[in-house]
Amino acid sequence: MVMRMSTLFLRTLREDPVDAEVISHKLLVRAGYVRRAAPGIYSWLPLGYRVLRNVEEIVREEMDAIGAQEVHFPALLPREPYEATNRWEEYGPNLFRLKDRREGDYLLGPTHEEMFTLLVKDLYSSYKDLPLSLYQIQHKYRDEARPRAGILRGREFVMKDSYSFDVDDEAFKRSYDAHREAYIKIFDRLGLDYRIVAAMSGAMGGSASEEFLANATSGEDTYVRSPGGYAANVEAVVTPAPPPVPYDDAPAAHVEDTPDTPTIETLVNHLNEHFPRQDGDWTAADTLKNVLVMLRQPDGTREPLAVGVPGDRDVDEKRLQAQVEPAELEAFTDADFEAFPMLAKGYIGPGVLGEKNASGIRYLVDPRVVEGTRWVTGADQSGKHVLDLVTGRDFTPDGTIEAAEVRAGDPAPDGSGPLELARGLELGHIFQLGRKYSEALGLQVQDESGRLVTPTMGSYGIGVSRAVAAIVENSHDGDGIIWPREVSPADVHVVATGKDETVFTAADELVDEMERSGVSVLYDDRRGVSPGVKFKDSELIGVPTIVVVGRGLADGVVEVKDRRSGERTEVPLANVVAHLRSLLRDS
């Protein structure tokens, strides 16, 4: 296969697109791989579509290798199945909804759990039919609030989604592990720098899940890692609960006047001034901060929630959101305070919250708030705090919640050392759905004894178009893209330089020989374009091996350049194809 740049539908750009923030967006547009059609919606140009198809093919090969079977669902889907699982509502404004000419409700599929579950229900009926893994590589739609970052987070994108169906958890574990291994092979072949982290499952439901995150500063996900190998999405970090503290000799709780101390900082200053301690200063960590939020359930109802965290930590909204899904967080407004007159704004404490019957508000605390811990916290009266309030003696929360921020230096939950924070870009997500979808849609099979059992499911996604951008995020330099061999739009970029027709004749012959040998070529055969422009284009476009046919021709050699290292080798014309074939074989 030869693409000739004299006729190739390609125009490289010298300027970054004005709306581009991340490097992959800039480079993919400038190098002529993609082009914006609407916000978050991109067209693939010839080089770009070739890369996308290469990525798809790698994904397909590895999915086939674990026995997953490829199917293809429509993108335009009826409302009913999504209604049955509540997702028609849950997805909120992220879902593209439309009506057909008969006013029937349809959606553009964001993922296809429902459709796969119904299809298996339609065709299968026995435990003997399982295990089963199905997948598709298909266009998906999500109406992102702020589509940006080019194809890294588009509103129409290509995804590989697969679903496993098993009779029990043990069999599911095998399906899950097979996918995990396949994902490792895929991301390795894509040349990505990535890490597998424990993760929450989000709106999909279910429990166990892992994310494959590319290391990238442009990543939207923050995750933590420890020297001992622990890695988790911030939402998934589990706070180790310290052991209970003895409190037999703790003084009784006592309410004190703390005027004008609505913030932790003013409170700590007041404490140090008016209630100095023997054993050192009061710090924010001695205080218990109670934060109120409203949860909006998918059915539209609102419910208050109080979250208690040590005063030296903020509530991390993303972590809290992950805990309360599918509900959405909303602010606790002044109107809400009016509806709960027992709450003293700025001085809220477990005196009211700890007793459900007092306020009716559910009260969940950080896992560090264990039995026996002693706190300074609001006394439910303006200008007053309570000191020496002991957890388990003076108040009992309704439970714990992972809502406090995670900080660099926090201990890893598995004891593998202090945590470090890093940014990552979600490439893939594998997770245990359990029986959420099979139950909601009535998928059952007969077991060995003829009883109906509900299969357990797994869901596995790869952002295929996003992976193209992630590769660029991971693999570029100041001059342009550097494609890994397996995804490059061509094996070799041949650049014919100079005005002499003999150069083009020699390059033509070389390219013909390459084509016959099965080496795919991007051939810069443009007349009247300067060598400088051609070299710049070759760096920008990023084919891993560049062959320059030009001045060396007089000596019977061409220059073979490695795009990544910049290393140049002079190779006799007659040996070029053999040289390339050995390069391709070795990489």
Added chain:
Amino acid sequence: MVMRMSTLFLRTLREDPVDAEVISHKLLVRAGYVRRAAPGIYSWLPLGYRVLRNVEEIVREEMDAIGAQEVHFPALLPREPYEATNRWEEYGPNLFRLKDRREGDYLLGPTHEEMFTLLVKDLYSSYKDLPLSLYQIQHKYRDEARPRAGILRGREFVMKDSYSFDVDDEAFKRSYDAHREAYIKIFDRLGLDYRIVAAMSGAMGGSASEEFLANATSGEDTYVRSPGGYAANVEAVVTPAPPPVPYDDAPAAHVEDTPDTPTIETLVNHLNEHFPRQDGDWTAADTLKNVLVMLRQPDGTREPLAVGVPGDRDVDEKRLQAQVEPAELEAFTDADFEAFPMLAKGYIGPGVLGEKNASGIRYLVDPRVVEGTRWVTGADQSGKHVLDLVTGRDFTPDGTIEAAEVRAGDPAPDGSGPLELARGLELGHIFQLGRKYSEALGLQVQDESGRLVTPTMGSYGIGVSRAVAAIVENSHDGDGIIWPREVSPADVHVVATGKDETVFTAADELVDEMERSGVSVLYDDRRGVSPGVKFKDSELIGVPTIVVVGRGLADGVVEVKDRRSGERTEVPLANVVAHLRSLLRDS
């Protein structure tokens, strides 16, 4: 590649789906290729998706071979470009429209003329950049009024659409011819029985166009063909105009009482009774029937049109519709008659229509209504007709229109004999768009002298998913599908029959050997399924070569069966792969 039926996601059905009317729909569902997800919206199961991808690959190869370059546009498109070309309105209820979260208007692309034109405008600026042909293989959406016939006419479907851009008509002709040749190769490789017919271009605009129609009784298109090779879509048939008739000795036109003759039949009876002719009876062909319709323009305005055809022919609405596009036909209602009091319902004649100033209604006649022809027609008074009304002497229409029905036996316009009517299924459509889109969207390039010129365009479509169904329409028998080799989901269907494990061992080995030789296999390795069921499934599924491993094994032979001819050959085990490879090579 081996697909084992013991684990393949496939269930064949004994019963036709209740909503299926056409044979391809029945067979593709029964054989487990596709499954309905919603009206006109289908999911592709593993075997089906394999066939679809085989068809796509053939299309891709032949498009690449003519130098067309593959790109990929989104399916979710912004309104603006379609507004600029009027198609946002023109498509009417066939277009899926939706809003995003910011209330922006979007559509699901039915075809992509606008997007291609804008992309070329975006990147290209010189005549040197042309010719250019771009294509994509992509999901398209049309909200059909009555989606039926399975994937033959779905609401979400796969289409190959390409567009050519040329500086002038001569260059366009080369692009058009190249596509035409590519289409011939594609449909030949798909094993289709098809015909190329002259066609109207429909809502796309432009003039010259041809359709590739599969011969199929389930086809929605009626076309005509002549013994001499003329073929045209009914909408495109051009009526040969007879030479003018001398009328010097024609009597003057005279109005006669013809009470109660509002229909052609009553009129002819009345004429024969009261105005008998010397030279034979009056027939419907002696009368001129004037039909009124309203045209609704895309901007919503309504305009009357009168169509005059010989009384022995009906007006063919599809032909008339094709002539007046983008306007839509609407009935001429009683209210409309009230607005034109000079029209005598049932007795309308050129007396009013022929003089534009009398009624203001445009009057177009059949091409057979040439100068000198003599007619009996309405006298614009209830109960009266005018006789001996001579075209060109007594009235002058505003022009001609191809609205009269085409009948078997009508002469071909090229003199190649009498026409015959046939049914066809549109597989592809190639047509000259002209400058409709480039003008509407401002695509211009500089010509050799630096002047801006507007490129001329061609548009070329293939219904890729429809082709899968068309192949089945063309190639099946009472037992099931018969795939042409190039699109078959596998090269060979190996059926292991019997209960003896040695059969399965031998079949396993044979299948392994096939796989090593690059022969793709659908392998019926199911235990506990009777040979009868397996044979029935193999006929239904339609892989062109079936290898039965069973009874013959004792003699060291297997049976190789040709699905199409039913011919069976006993082949020694050791020779099977060589035998198959020669079959695959020869076909």
